[in-house]
Amino acid sequence: MMSAELWGIVALSLRVGALAVALTLPLAFALAWILARWRFPGRVLLDALVHLPLVLPPVVTGWLLLVAFGPAGPVGRWLEEWFGVVLIFRWTGAALAAAIMALPLMVRAMRLSIEAIDLRLEGAARTLGAGRWHAFRTVSLPLALPGIFAALVLGFARSIGEFGATITFVSNIPGETQTLPLAIYSALQVPGGEAMVTRLALLSVVLSLAALVLSEWLVRRSHGERARRGD
Amino acid sequence: MMSAELWGIVALSLRVGALAVALTLPLAFALAWILARWRFPGRVLLDALVHLPLVLPPVVTGWLLLVAFGPAGPVGRWLEEWFGVVLIFRWTGAALAAAIMALPLMVRAMRLSIEAIDLRLEGAARTLGAGRWHAFRTVSLPLALPGIFAALVLGFARSIGEFGATITFVSNIPGETQTLPLAIYSALQVPGGEAMVTRLALLSVVLSLAALVLSEWLVRRSHGERARRGD
Amino acid sequence: AADRGPVVLAASSLQGALGEAADAWAARGHARPLLSFAASSALARQAMAGAPADLFVSADEAWMDALARAGRLRGGTRATLAANRLVLIAPAGSKVEIAIQRRFALAAALGSGRLAIADPAAVPAGRYAKTALAHYGVWDSVAPKLAPAENVRAALALVERRAAPLGIVYATDARASRRVRQVALFPASSHPPIRYPVAILKASRHRDAAAFRAFLLSLHGRAILARHGFAAP
């Protein structure tokens, strides 16, 4: 049995996770592609930049987000003036925080898959009349699917679990930014809150299990049937 | 210029990160192998279990560690009685926390690489007289190297950045469990600590940059020269 | 090791004051205590789990009570170390003027903004703030306009960064930040006393534990705390 309040928290977490992953996916893929395929000065620096949210404590990331995207921050002001977009204290801000925290994981997963692509297949596609873009879409992208799926799972799980950057950036507003981890945090702070913590943690686990099962199913559908001939 | 105190924090972070990665590497590889290659009932459950530290807020993971590995916890008591090993308030406990948080990332990276291995090469090795284990060591393992390196980088970066589980499990004891993120947290708590926060955050960045450069160099050494024939 | 001081688990907000006290203690030729600052909840749970620590200084009575109930405290060692006050703050440049009184116009002053406070559902400072606001009958009107932060420092940061036009934090936090301005001080009568209790843990093995506790409670110790803005209990 789940109260309406719990449902609200779960729904919000799902919304935040979904937006975060959707936001990050194209950017992460582009970064993975660039890091896997291009050689340019500053490549290692870009790589380090991508890893930053992993290395910095989440609170610092949240604080940097506050400084940049807050109402007084350069990006925040610009977003509000030009697009009327406000992120602070909004669920979209929570998604942004989760997205940034998920980025390094997603980039790495996709990069591994992109690096494993047999370049000769792209060459074959080109001789068959496919332009660079078409070959990318029909050959490289599908061959990178395992990494993309792994990125989706990792990114979603990370988003569902994101706490430090979120609470620092958008605070803990029930119904707006209070995702599962934030609710768990609140419960952990009070003596005797363990029962609630357990309940909420179990919900998180169920969510991620569902995401995993879904992704496994997608993977199997997309290329599980291709019998591998190991002989 | 860096004070002895800062050096101590950096050295401790490195020690914690190194032990965490060393601890996790074999376990993560085994899990990645099992998840990539074996089909058994409960596989998705194992997969979900591995993802748990990613989904749960770090404080919860830290709390669970405290409950299990604390002096009163079942594992903690057992470790102390039989091996005289105490983890709470020790840097080894910090490494355990970091290791568990890094586990899901490391497993996924290695799993991607293991799944990309051409099974026929293992077959070829077997016909040449290699037993299962020898074929694994000389063919599968080297072919999984990209994933192993990615796992090392991700795991180390995650360990260097781990905060929530660490402070909850082993507290914030200078010289023993106060790694960079915990020192950053402490600096954030004192009004006007931003300068210190910035200094410490920069140190984290430098550490991870160094780790990245090192790993890129290792990757290039291990198989960068193998000219890929993309034509 | 003999030259290691006692392990002190203390609420983060005491960091500056206890750090100075530890230095003063060390200057007298004692081993400097190992100070571990974190959220009271995290530290209390560690003590609850039987962690080998000597002293616990909490930011509120609730966690100390919980430890007492669990039998983790050494009898007769609980005392109040310091007290604190709540203040209403605004960003440094803000011109807002508000007097705290019955039904004062806090919601109106916030406009479309939010009130930064430590999470009232979780953090002691937030709970005190909630009581104080309820005391003046303004809680219901601002409850939908809160920005509940992870701790007092995070609430302070929200005001410093002008993400929130107003906030409620401890006097000690407001005092030390140049980016915020104290708008008003909450009368002590508006909320339960904000007290930092200290006690020796049952797990304590360090011979200096009692002496350091006594030092903190001595005139010298209280003077240090006062210098950091803490009130006498």
Add this chain to the structure above:
Amino acid sequence: MAIDIDVERRLGERNIAARFTAGPGLTALFGPSGAGKTSILNMVAGLLRPDRGHIRIGERTLFGPGIDLAPEARRVGYVFQDGRLFPHRRVRANLLYGHDLAPPANRWMGFDEALAFLGIGHLLDRWPQSLSGGEAQRVAIGRALLAAPELLLLDEPLASLDAARRGEIMAVIERIRDELRVPILYVSHDRAEVERLATEIVPIGG
């Protein structure tokens, strides 16, 4: 359509160089293993950039001073020595890859016709990984022919095919050569094959 090739390219420590012109028809590149035959086809296809030289097919310059057409603009049909079927597409989708990209007006071989003479109609729903060596090779030939190329590059297309199948495919190649007048660059080690098919034989390396 005449073929005019003069290319040079360094590969590791080896220098691959070739210079020849050939009339229309099928030009066989003949030479020992490692002589550079595949490299030459790769340069013609636009997959390997010559260090210098030119590549002209009839009126079209594929490569030359200031010119380096993209592979997809060269309109070659390339049967690779190593197959290179797309592992993520079934046989049908492999065959249709180039077919669907070519303007219908340019196509000179129908899908069903290709299936018939290659004997691969029963393989359409299979994944490339499950094909036998010869089956994969026939699919690769079909994929190249169906892309409606203006120039065919065949790198040992008949290796590992049985004599009957080989004869049928050679007959089709002859038809492409004579009726459709598509120029063909052909690599093979089989004397009989080359003597039957080649209009001209160009020795490579040695």
Add this chain to the structure above:
Amino acid sequence: MAIDIDVERRLGERNIAARFTAGPGLTALFGPSGAGKTSILNMVAGLLRPDRGHIRIGERTLFGPGIDLAPEARRVGYVFQDGRLFPHRRVRANLLYGHDLAPPANRWMGFDEALAFLGIGHLLDRWPQSLSGGEAQRVAIGRALLAAPELLLLDEPLASLDAARRGEIMAVIERIRDELRVPILYVSHDRAEVERLATEIVPIGG
């Protein structure tokens, strides 16, 4: 050493079945593309498990009721139709892989000897990816021979080799067959090759 094979195995919708005995020497499996030749070699090598049947080489039962030797225990040398060189090892390390695993007493071909007649001495420090088709094939042959096998499985070993090289390697195969008396299962589509080498010809499928 006599070969006694009777196997059956379902692959997708096809049923691969073969039943033959052959004396010592070189047994050629001859049949159209897709007949199941590679599958039979895979079953003999222990890479594909027959659904039923037995595989006996001389005195040794590799597969039979209750018996299923691991591939490494079968002591076969397999030249795959698709190369399968280890991409992470240079040519030298590829060649030495099986060589170093075999007890020195069992070896019947020296490293230098293999390099010489295969003409791959200059390739030792190269990565497999950079080899030409024929070069890779010769390295694969060398790798299999150097593993000191008691049974050779050769799947189109001479495809894409030039006539001169082909002749040299055939001479070596004849020597292995006659002097060393290593039994050989040989797949080829080339009539001339098969007629020159085969002691016995077994038709497969059709």
